[in-house]
Amino acid sequence: MWAGSVRIAVAANFTGAMKALSVLFEKETGHAVIASYGSTGTLYAQIINGAPYELFLAADSIRPEKLEKAGIAVRGSRVTYAWGELVLWSLDPNLIDAEGKILLTGINQRIVIANPKTAPYGLAGRQVLENMGLWERYQPRLVRGQSIAQVFQMIASGNVSAGFIAASQLALLPVDKKGSYWQPSKQLYSPLSQQAVLLKKGEAQAAAIAFHAFLQTAPAQSVISNYGYHLK
């Protein structure tokens, strides 16, 4: 079989799962995976500007849909590969209670969310704060990360005391590093339906088509769910 390579733009929250999937895919098909990670909005802007990606694994469904409408993505190729969840997390085991009441009482240190304009998980964090009527109140202490990966890094390195990350990022941590966290009710933010879409540049590429199909196979889905995502 002729082995090719596929260039994939991957939303930052999916980094861990993607690395595991690549290993599996490369072993199974012989195709090589060349993945670039970033916030969904950043990658979307790159694709609009002609970046040579063949497949896009976004953290939302809005941007894949826009690409499909703009004729940059292959019509009918959108699939939801994972459903994400949001978590308010702190390294401090005593900071966050299981009901998230701390947000109402007030966290006096800085908290961090991903940039709502470019990162779907940042938008979800903003929605939670808005729906709780706390968005204005937290403005002076709200730090913004460029992607959900940077938000995670800011908290994990102890530079910011708490912030909104993806549940999948927390799932990767050993129990003694999980600190304290709260999972907001799903009524508080729009569902994080993470969609993959085949881009026109990958329409005729065997490796791109193969990865797109691979995402929906049972072995791939079991990896995805192991990384803390729901498959619906």
Add this chain to the structure above:
Amino acid sequence: MDYSPVWLTLKLATVSTGLLLLLSVPLAWWLARSGGWLKHLVSVVVTLPLVLPPTVLGFYLLVAMGVNGPLGKVYEQMGFGSLAFSFSGLILGSMIYSLPFVVQPLQNAFAAIGRRPLEVAATLCASPIDRFFSIVIPLSVPGFLTAATLGFAHTVGEFGVVLMIGGSIPGETKVLSIAIYEHVESLEYVQAHWLSAGMLLFSFCVLLLMQLLNRGNGKNLL
């Protein structure tokens, strides 16, 4: 540990510096020899990348090289694919970004020669081309070395522009500075430490080399 960003960065810096030297020699020569408002205007344009925020440079490059940009369109019509987010795009970006670092040392070296050696050579019937290659180039060797070293080092250290026009594609646009940024974001501090320490050592050596070059230069003048 993945070393491909190191090789990619060295390749990018070598190609951009090589092309920049070719482009900068006539430009620096003209700047060193001419006067008037046009010279000042060109000087300012050449110096701009030194003071412009990399994001401004990156933004304009993206607009120019994107699928609807003038450069991007021509490039795509020529059948080369997309210019933004490609290695060729990075070469173009790096050349603009490092232009003043190559032009200025050359310009200073050319200006320091003065008119006299060339006039003497002219009286000996040396043609302009002959004068340039037999007098200007040998007398400007320290200038060339400074220009090449600075252009190379500055391209290696490039971050903001690459972040905007690169797209972090492994083996194509994921250069050292981007790799370090991503390692830090992923909490891979061991890899970040290795690459950063390498960059620190590299920069130290470059500056040390410059010191030695300038010392040699001083001796020559004596």
